Amino acid sequence: xxxxxxxxxxxxxxxxxxxxxxxxxxxxxxxxxxxxxxxxxxxxxxxxxxxxxxxxxxxxxxxxxxxxxxxxxxxxxxxxxxxxxxxxxxxxxxxxxxxxxxxxxxxxxxxxxxxxxxxxxxxxxxxxxxxxxxxxxxxxxxxxxxxxxxxxxxxxxxxxxxxxxxxxxxxxxxxxxxxxxxxxxxxxxxxxxxxxxxxxxxxxxxxxxxxxxxxxxxxxxxxxxxxxxxxxxxxxxxxxxxxxxxxxxxxxxxxxxxxxxxxxxxxxxxxxxxxxxxxxxxxxxxxxxxxxxxxxxxxxxxxxxxxxxxxxxxxxxxxxxxxxxxxxxxxxxxxxxxxxxxxxxxxxxxxxxxxxxxxxxxxxxxxxxxxxxxxxxxxxxxxxx
Numbered sequence: 259x260x261x262x263x264x265x266x267x268x269x270x271x272x273x274x275x276x277x278x279x280x281x282x283x284x285x286x287x288x289x290x291x292x293x294x295x296x297x298x299x300x301x302x303x304x305x306x307x308x309x310x311x312x313x314x315x316x317x318x319x320x321x322x323x324x325x326x327x328x329x330x331x332x333x334x335x336x337x338x339x340x341x342x343x344x345x346x347x348x349x350x351x352x353x354x355x356x357x358x359x360x361x362x363x364x365x366x367x368x369x370x371x372x373x374x375x376x377x378x379x380x381x382x383x384x385x386x387x388x389x390x391x392x393x394x395x396x397x398x399x400x401x402x403x404x405x406x407x408x409x410x411x412x413x414x415x416x417x418x419x420x421x422x423x424x425x426x427x428x429x430x431x432x433x434x435x436x437x438x439x440x441x442x443x444x445x446x447x448x449x450x451x452x453x454x455x456x457x458x459x460x461x462x463x464x465x466x467x468x469x470x471x472x473x474x475x476x477x478x479x480x481x482x483x484x485x486x487x488x489x490x491x492x493x494x495x496x497x498x499x500x501x502x503x504x505x506x507x508x509x510x511x512x513x514x515x516x517x518x519x520x521x522x523x524x525x526x527x528x529x530x531x532x533x534x535x536x537x538x539x540x541x542x543x544x545x546x547x548x549x550x551x552x553x554x555x556x557x558x559x560x561x562x563x564x565x566x567x568x569x570x571x572x573x574x575x576x577x578x579x580x581x582x583x584x585x586x587x588x589x590x591x592x593x594x595x596x597x598x599x600x601x602x603x604x605x606x607x608x609x610x611x612x613x614x615x616x617x618x619x620x621x622x623x624x625x626x627x628x629x630x631x632x633x634x635x636x637x638x639x640x641x642x643x
Contacts, residue, residue: 263347263633265412266510270630278619285616288609289366297369300609306597309367311606314591315614316363318463319584320356321394322491326502327353327401328456329495335449345518347408347634348506349499354401355621361398366613386465393459400452404445410438412632461488467590475594476546486536493529494583496522497576504573506635513636523575530579
């Protein structure tokens with residue numbers, strides 16, 4: 259393969275990075291307020307409305323948008339389409355960061371965050387949430403393992419700790435080389451495991467709402483909700499890769515990857531076709547299309563969600579598909595969800611919004627840092643020469 263990833267070694271502190279830093283600080287202040295004043299201090303959540311923006315966006319949407327990691331791995335490694343190798347590392351990095359910040363979002367959202375470890379030891383095998391928790395936890399570790407060769411490639415034969423730590427140089431070199439050699443032989447196991455785990459928890463996120471038939475609007479409640487969540491995750495995986503790679507190559511002024519990205523649109527059209535067939539067929543079978551003209555805010559949001567999925571073009575289409583999936587997750591977990599005991603509507607407080615923006619800004623900040631100093635992206639000919 260002609261692809262050779264390398265650190266970009268470009269200027270890190272740019273005006274855009276300082277803007278991210280502002281959002282990061284605002285988010286950090288809101289998180290401190292949440293843990294010192296309680297979850298009700300910075301949110302509009304109540305006992306009747308136990309979740310909102312953090313679950314709908316930080317968790318459910320974040321998991322969906324990180325699907326590019328397992329869909330790209332399946333395409334390049336399981337299906338043998340090695341011409342897509344240049345985009346596997348950026349997709350892997352996006353998945354690593356995405357799932358890491360899903361967990362951080364959960365830590366902020368859970369009322370008793372210090373008890374997040376309990377599913378590991380107190381198993382409730384009848385709970386869909388338990389399955390989601392275990393799959394996400396194991397998959398996150400699988401992603402970290404898959405990313406080890408990137409770190410090893412950069413620091414192998416280059417470890418040079420200063421002063422009293424210099425005695426550890428040889429030991430660290432040995433560990434990096436051993437890890438790289440071992441993982442090279444068994445990486446296929448982790449790739450398959452990651453794909454299986456992803457399919458399990460992507461669908462189970464939809465299963466979470468199956469216990470709420472009286473609380474979720476009929477336009478979104480359906481027995482095939484797990485299948486819809488899984489197929490939409492497959493459909494958004496490649497557009498997310500297109501979106502992220504296009505932004506990165508444009509931002510860093512790298513060589514275009516359009517010869518690799520353009521064919522992904524054909525796969526995406528096929529996957530979107532499957533999703534739309536399932537969704538429209540389900541609406542026809544259950545007769546829920548009758549709700550489309552009732553004029554409520556749920557109906558209007560549903561129609562907007564479908565319009566967003568109907569556009570064409572490469573980057574534009576990828577952006578619209580991503581937007582459609584984001585709106586779908588928000589609709590299922592926030593707009594379409596109406597607890598019978600909740601007398602008032604829900605709109606996120608400024609603290610909730612700042613935490614979400616802060617987490618997203620931190621993710622982008624770390625992404626930029628990693629691609630600057632680790633071999634993730636393919637540098638342009640001018641940079642690599």
